[in-house]
Amino acid sequence: MxxxxxxxxxxxxxxxxxxxxxxxxxxxxxxxxxxxxxxGVALFTLPDLxxxxxxxxxxxxxxxxxxxxxxxxxxQGAFVIGVPVALLLVLVAGQAWRGANARAFSATLAGLTAxxxxxxxxxxxxxxxxxxxxxxxxxxxxxxxxLGVAALVGLASALVLPRPLxxxxxxxxxxxxxxxxxxxxxxxxxxxxxxxxxMLALSVLVVALAAMGSGIAWLWLLVLLLxxxxxxxxxxxxxxxxxGVSWRAALGVPRGRVKLTDITAVAVTEVxxxxxxxxxxxxxxxxxxxxxxxxxxxxxxxxxRELVITVxxxxxAASVVEGLRRARG
Amino acid sequence: xxIRLDTxxxxxxxAQIAREVRRAIMRGDVREGERLPAARELAHSxxxxxHTVLRAYADLRDAGEIELHRGRGAVVLARETLHDDVEAAVxxxxxxxxxxxxxxxxxxxxxxxxxxx
Numbered sequence: 001m002x003x004x005x006x007x008x009x010x011x012x013x014x015x016x017x018x019x020x021x022x023x024x025x026x027x028x029x030x031x032x033x034x035x036x037x038x039x040g041v042a043l044f045t046l047p048d049l050x051x052x053x054x055x056x057x058x059x060x061x062x063x064x065x066x067x068x069x070x071x072x073x074x075x076q077g078a079f080v081i082g083v084p085v086a087l088l089l090v091l092v093a094g095q096a097w098r099g100a101n102a103r104a105f106s107a108t109l110a111g112l113t114a115x116x117x118x119x120x121x122x123x124x125x126x127x128x129x130x131x132x133x134x135x136x137x138x139x140x141x142x143x144x145x146x147l148g149v150a151a152l153v154g155l156a157s158a159l160v161l162p163r164p165l166x167x168x169x170x171x172x173x174x175x176x177x178x179x180x181x182x183x184x185x186x187x188x189x190x191x192x193x194x195x196x197x198x199m200l201a202l203s204v205l206v207v208a209l210a211a212m213g214s215g216i217a218w219l220w221l222l223v224l225l226l227x228x229x230x231x232x233x234x235x236x237x238x239x240x241x242x243x244g245v246s247w248r249a250a251l252g253v254p255r256g257r258v259k260l261t262d263i264t265a266v267a268v269t270e271v272x273x274x275x276x277x278x279x280x281x282x283x284x285x286x287x288x289x290x291x292x293x294x295x296x297x298x299x300x301x302x303x304x305r306e307l308v309i310t311v312x313x314x315x316x317a318a319s320v321v322e323g324l325r326r327a328r329g
Numbered sequence: 330x331x332i333r334l335d336t337x338x339x340x341x342x343x344a345q346i347a348r349e350v351r352r353a354i355m356r357g358d359v360r361e362g363e364r365l366p367a368a369r370e371l372a373h374s375x376x377x378x379x380h381t382v383l384r385a386y387a388d389l390r391d392a393g394e395i396e397l398h399r400g401r402g403a404v405v406l407a408r409e410t411l412h413d414d415v416e417a418a419v420x421x422x423x424x425x426x427x428x429x430x431x432x433x434x435x436x437x438x439x440x441x442x443x444x445x446x
Contacts, residue, residue, distance in 0.1 A: 181337040185374040187330045187366050239366075241374040320331065 111154025
């Protein structure tokens with residue numbers, strides 16, 4: 001049994017390393033390639049571009065926004081390279097290759113990168129040799145071409161990338177011994193690390209400063225929304241007792257409960273942000289996650305649904321749930 | 330924090346709750362400055378009367394282990410540490426009592442009587 005478990009966990013690690021390598025190769029490779037193509041085209045066409053280039057086109061494709069050429073190329077470059085790089089960072093930080101949506105994420109990243117590059121390379125190339133950028137029109141076919149390239153590259157990446165990893169086998173739970181005359185309550189919390197909270201607080205502060213600096217009133221609404229989101233999504237109180245497993249966010253809502261009598265299985269499982277596509281209250285088909293960190297989490301199965309909570313000391317929590325279940329018989 | 334009551338033993342429920350909370354504090358499951366579950370919540374969870382929990386909390390407050398605030402509930406206070414010699418004597422006393430089969434309640438009584446002399 002032990003050797004069997006040992007080999008499955010090694011298999012799992014190997015599969016994970018393989019998925020990681022493939023996802024990173026495709027994503028980093030495409031972002032690098034796109035950067036090289038864009039920078040190459042920009043440098044190569046610069047001598048033949050007009051002093052002012054069209055940077056914006058109206059619905060009919062006529063140029064209606066202009067910028068001096070060098071800043072325009074730099075800004076477009078920052079966009080063409082910056083957006084995919086930001087997504088790439090999300091991929092790496094969230095270890096998205098481990099999740100159920102890994103392929104969709106990487107394929108979207110690949111398609112977006114290819115599409116953006118095609119669009120901006122095309123809009124640059126059509127202005128080569130033009131004396132007045134106002135004469136330039138961006139045909140609808142160019143936008144279609146960009147979309148087509150995006151779809152093709154996205155699909156091709158999805159074909160190359162490995163299937164989503166099978167879910168990790170849950171650990172066996174040792175039930176707490178609970179007698180028929182015992183009453184047991186367990187109170188725990190699922191919360192984010194202080195570092196992660198500090199990052200969130202910082203981002204709220206940035207928006208608040210932007211609201212103050214810009215005087216744009218609706219930005220305050222955004223600040224309020226962010227504060228509510230942070231309070232509602234970063235800390236959960238969890239109670240396990242004869243009634244079942246109840247949880248609620250720091251604000252009191254959202255909240256929920258799985259009745260003890262509805263619980264069909266209890267386990268401790270390893271989760272990463274990628275498994276649920278982020279943190280907070282994450283709803284996947286048949287699976288609800290209260291995710292505040294990666295690592296071991298309590299997993300409660302009720303019927304065909306699962307509740308996963310990254311509660312502190314998931315092992316004790318699971319053993320209490322299992323003990324209560326057995327005491328009830 | 331785990332609270333576990335046995336409804337068949339003679340020790341009253343409020344005393345059991347106080348003992349369990351104290352144990353949770355000792356083990357570091359709840360730390361200084363952290364809030365205990367609201368009395369109403371804990372009572373509902375354990376299926377006991379709210380006054381039973383309030384009595385346990387009042388005892389813990391009187392022992393200087395928690396603070397009770399209106400609206401903020403029960404907050405764990407810093408644990409007063411005993412002198413090393415006293416800690417060692419307590420451990421020693423407990424092990425002797427265990428060997429002799431002396432109940433904790435008897436020991437408490439003996440300590441109270443000793444202090445009254």
